[in-house]
Amino acid sequence: MSKRTTIMAIVFSMVLFLSVSSGYAAYHHEGERDSENFLAAYPDKAGTKLDHCALCHSGGSYEKSTGSTVSLGSCQWCHYKTEYGRENSNIEQTINAYGNAYKDNGRNESAISRIDELDSDDDGSTNQEEITAGSFPGNASDNPFLTMAPSKIYTRSDLEALQQHTQFLLMNTSRSGDFYAQYTGVPLKDLLDDAGILTEQATGITVFAPDGWSQYHPLNYEEGAELYHVYGNMPGESYQYPPAVYNHVTDADYALNPDTGWCDYSAPSVAGRSHGDPIYVENGLKAILAMTRDGAPLDTGVLTDENKLDGSGPYRVVVPQKVPSPPDQSSKSDDQDVEWPYNYDWDHNAGAATRSVTIIRVEPLPEGTTDIDILEAGWSYIDNQQLIIYGAINPDAGSSDKECITLAGDFGFTLPHLDLNGMKFGIHFKYSGTMLDFEADMTTLSQHDDAASAIVFNDDLSITVPCIDFAGNQFAITMKSTSDDFTMWSIIP
Ligand SMILES: [Ca+2]
Ligand SMILES: [Ca+2]
Ligand SMILES: [Ca+2]
Numbered sequence: 001m002s003k004r005t006t007i008m009a010i011v012f013s014m015v016l017f018l019s020v021s022s023g024y025a026a027y028h029h030e031g032e033r034d035s036e037n038f039l040a041a042y043p044d045k046a047g048t049k050l051d052h053c054a055l056c057h058s059g060g061s062y063e064k065s066t067g068s069t070v071s072l073g074s075c076q077w078c079h080y081k082t083e084y085g086r087e088n089s090n091i092e093q094t095i096n097a098y099g100n101a102y103k104d105n106g107r108n109e110s111a112i113s114r115i116d117e118l119d120s121d122d123d124g125s126t127n128q129e130e131i132t133a134g135s136f137p138g139n140a141s142d143n144p145f146l147t148m149a150p151s152k153i154y155t156r157s158d159l160e161a162l163q164q165h166t167q168f169l170l171m172n173t174s175r176s177g178d179f180y181a182q183y184t185g186v187p188l189k190d191l192l193d194d195a196g197i198l199t200e201q202a203t204g205i206t207v208f209a210p211d212g213w214s215q216y217h218p219l220n221y222e223e224g225a226e227l228y229h230v231y232g233n234m235p236g237e238s239y240q241y242p243p244a245v246y247n248h249v250t251d252a253d254y255a256l257n258p259d260t261g262w263c264d265y266s267a268p269s270v271a272g273r274s275h276g277d278p279i280y281v282e283n284g285l286k287a288i289l290a291m292t293r294d295g296a297p298l299d300t301g302v303l304t305d306e307n308k309l310d311g312s313g314p315y316r317v318v319v320p321q322k323v324p325s326p327p328d329q330s331s332k333s334d335d336q337d338v339e340w341p342y343n344y345d346w347d348h349n350a351g352a353a354t355r356s357v358t359i360i361r362v363e364p365l366p367e368g369t370t371d372i373d374i375l376e377a378g379w380s381y382i383d384n385q386q387l388i389i390y391g392a393i394n395p396d397a398g399s400s401d402k403e404c405i406t407l408a409g410d411f412g413f414t415l416p417h418l419d420l421n422g423m424k425f426g427i428h429f430k431y432s433g434t435m436l437d438f439e440a441d442m443t444t445l446s447q448h449d450d451a452a453s454a455i456v457f458n459d460d461l462s463i464t465v466p467c468i469d470f471a472g473n474q475f476a477i478t479m480k481s482t483s484d485d486f487t488m489w490s491i492i493p
Pocket of ligand 1: 119120121122123124125126127130137
């Protein structure tokens with residue numbers, strides 16, 4: 001190997017190593033000692049979805065006072081149930097049937113094999129059969145006979161390539177401050193069409209943020225304060241959401257009344273507007289997946305020390321008011337003797353505008369399919385600015401053209417835009433002469449092409465190439481490195 005090749009290979013391996021270590025730090029924590037017992041019995045499951053809290057702990061959901069449901073993955077559910085570590089004994093309540101069997105059989109390495117033949121979650125498959133197949137042995141809704149629901153991953157450049165829509169609107173909250181802003185992003189209808197939504201079957205979407213928040217939206221208009229449609233128009237109208245009017249009074253304006261105001265009118269897009277002006281939005285107000293607010297990317301969502309989501313990026317679902325109203329005073333304020341006091345019946349659209357969305361599930365899941373295990377992986381999606389859409393879709397039928405990579409005469413091919421946790425590079429793969437094995441030419445790492453569709457590394461560091469053309473036949477492949485230095489790769493049949 002040349003010196004340059006060696007250096008690139010070392011850099012490449014280090015990047016992979018660092019990304020793996022940081023990804024797992026959150027899991028192997030708090031003196032956790034059970035995962036090593038599991039991996040001693042099943043070493044090939046390292047790095048798969050089973051190498052996770054969710055093996056022995058369940059997720060859960062609870063209803064908020066407002067009636068909306070918060071679904072939590074196993075990590076967040078443990079944090080929630082233990083009150084973020086204050087009540088550690090409550091962790092018992094999060095252990096699933098497999099975790100309990102493991103505990104009852106000694107909570108050590110031999111306990112894993114001792115419970116192999118049990119069907120802990122009573123779904124008809126033994127623990128061993130489930131683990132071998134990669135389904136959760138402690139979750140009855142996951143079993144070896146289900147396939148993953150169809151899915152499609154979007155990167156920021158994928159989303160930017162879709163037709164953008166810009167709208168100025170009021171974000172009216174019940175309890176926090178209100179504000180006017182101009183958001184730009186992709187109309188959810190266009191996004192769902194691009195993902196190949198099965199319009200005959202699909203009824204709605206559930207959007208998820210990695211802090212465990214989820215919000216349901218029907219496709220078409222329905223009555224109900226929490227139900228903001230994302231696909232159809234208002235009944236009998238040519239627009240998705242009704243036109244609105246700009247409302248401003250001195251009372252409400254934070255800038256004029258820092259202590260008693262409740263609406264932020266400071267956005268650049270507010271300039272020049274007067275109370276009562278109609279708000280003109282080209283193509284009308286829509287439910288969108290917003291990427292920028294007043295021209296700037298949304299602040300990236302982060303989890304605070306209190307396990308609260310801060311920030312709203314990279315993507316936020318923004319729904320306009322179904323029934324336009326002025327911004328009303330916060331329900332928490334003692335001072336309701338104002339122009340627009342809190343009004344329970346006014347439309348508080350901001351509460352349904354999910355921040356830091358990483359997942360859109362198109363309901364219902366097709367028969368025989370199961371959830372992709374994705375509540376668990378949300379934060380890496382935030383970091384990579386990725387979004388996954390899954391469920392009642394046919395990604396192959398989507399409106400975007402699939403770029404196909406042609407296998408050359410020597411069976412070599414180039415992947416021009418690989419994305420590993422936001423690090424972008426290209427690689428040329430040379431056929432090694434043995435069945436399904438390829439050699440990565442590390443000298444091509446820096447020759448990436450941002451304009452090509454990104455191929456994002458899977459959680460197990462394999463890569464899925466959606467379309468390879470070989471002698472006119474097109475097929476998808478998944479390949480994974482078989483060498484420690486990532487120079488040798490093999491297609492997984
Ligand atoms: Ca089972
Ligand atoms: Ca199961
Ligand atoms: Ca309000």
